[in-house]
Amino acid sequence: MSAHVAKVPTLFAIFGALFALTILTYFVALQDFGWLNTPIALGIAVLKASLVVWFFMGVRWNTPLTKVVVVAGLFWLLIMFGLTMSDYLTRSWIGVPGR
């Protein structure tokens, strides 16, 4: 079998990074950055999720087809968020009842 075997130091380095980022997201959340609090928290979460997907789930060593499926899944999720919020966030633009 030609599949990639992850190195133990790599796995523990990712583990350490995930641990540190969890502590970081807690202390960052205690500070008031105004509207930036949520983007910062989400940025850290996306970074943590990416580390899990790329190394623990081993997408890094998977076929291009699997990578496309992963990215497509996230892309479709963003389509759902984007189109739904383009509705909810713009309803107040026109002053008609039932918005």
Next chain:
Amino acid sequence: MADASHLHAHGHPSTPLGAGAAHAEHHPRQQHHFYSMDQQLEASILGMWIFLVTEIMFFGGLFMAYIVYRTAYPDAWAAGSNHLNVLMGGINTLVLICSSVTMALAVRCAQIGSRRGQVVNLILTILFGTVFLVVKYFEYAEKFEHHLVPGPHFDPALPAQQQIFFALYFIMTGIHAAHMVVGIVLMLIILGMAWKGRFGPDYYGPIEVSGLYWHFVDIVWIFLFPLLYLLGAHLGH
């Protein structure tokens, strides 16, 4: 899924002796519709990812509801968040990260043919998953005691919109916990297979794809933790 491979573990009974030299070299776990073990593993991983994409959309719908209602009631959302137990949520986040690294180590042990390593790491993964659920139990019990469960017994002093926050809190963490239960059952099955020495460098598809599921459930929590527990933390308690 690849679990079904044992159904075809008996090779090709219709192949006459000597006529199928190529077939004779087949790994016993290789199903007849795959060219090679590599292709079989790639197909298993791809199939699992297709399933995980449907899971992304499933949880995505809940996150969508979260975004819509948080946009509508930002103050109730931040205040509701401050009723959650950050310590318990944080501990659970770290517990799940521990379970993910033991899961990744278990897959690695299968790849290098260490039966003992697989068994130890799978048991640790199951234990971490169980710790998560136990902590979750105490968290839920605390919410019931504090009248934070939506419905007729919800604390009347709190704004009604906070009921929507807590409804989503219970639905999202509840469905996540249900996924944890499924994951633990899955890991018990995989542990049984690993115990029997089913996996090795040539064949480890089931433990690998089950691991993908486990990591996915971890990722959902990575988003739930800041979005539910931490969003109002900067406003103080």
